[in-house]
Amino acid sequence: MRRSRERLAQQLIDQMRAQIESGKLKEGDQLPTEPQLEATFGVSRTVVREAIADLRSAGYVRPIQGKGVFVSNPSAQKAFSLTPVEIKSIPETLELLEFRMAAEGEAAAIAAYRRTAEQEAAIRAANRKMAQMIEDGAPTVEADYEFHMAIAAATNNRFYVDVLRHFGPRAIPRGQFPTLPEAHDRAYLDKVHAEHIEILEAIADQEPERARQAMRAHLLASQRRYRMLAEQQ
Incomplete structure (x- = not known):
């Protein structure tokens, strides 16, 4: 069960990264809500949260309290x-x-x-x-x-x-x-x-x-x- 969840999280990460790097999701765009991502990709909330956490750690997205999660500029991660x-x-x-x-x-x-x-x-x-x-x-x-x-x-x-x-x-x-x-x-x-x-x-x-x-x-x-x-x- 956990291995299946790990694979699904990686698949979601890969798909969202591809959308960000291709420009389909642009810097400043707000990501869909967790329930919307669950429905779109057919995964559980746990998988969505794991994927978002990893994308956030890698600099692809950033949360803004009370507003949601937004796309970052992937190249900006290199700024540090x-x-x-x-x-x-x-x-x-x-x-x-x-x-x-x-x-x-x-x-x-x-x-x-x-x-x-x-x-x-x-x-x-x-x-x-x-x-x-x-x-x-x-x-x-x-x-x-x-x-x-x-x-x-x-x-x-x-x-x-x-x-x-x-x-x-x-x-x-x-x-x-x-x-x-x-x-x-x-x-x-x-x-x-x-x-x-x-x-x-x-x-x-x-x-x-x-x-x-x-x-x-x-x-x-x-x-x-x-x-x-x-x-x-």
Whole structure:
């Protein structure tokens, strides 16, 4: 189910990008409402929201509170100018996310049936810490990393912990791209936190496949964002 949702979100992203890049949707145009997009593309509201979030992160659209979502100039996304070091980091980031999808997807599934009460509490604590960092406007990379490390520990398999510890906080992509607006964007960080909650709830409910797919969806969403970023450079 989640994999189908991921495919639909990517299809919607591709179609909307094509409309923006071809000029069919011009800078300043207001996007249809969520219900209208659902009806037009035959997808769920969740798929629409995921696609809009990714397009927003890549600079294709921008929300205006109380008014709606509007088309941005895709080339304007380059205005923030990634540093040469950041640009060189993109291919490695995509490779790391691909690896993490395999390793951490399985780790989440294992944690769902092996985690102890104490380990579940540690995952929850890391999740609360990140929520507080977002609320305070403080850096969230360390708290994000702690959340993923707590899941690795809940597998009770030291190799998952060793692998994630090897990468350290650089496993969290936005920590490598401080120039990106989304690194400090409240709406984006709230979306990341919501994805963490889905993973946490699946582990707490001891549903391995649900946990695996929630983790995979979380990392795939990140991969989509950085792939679009690579295409803009």
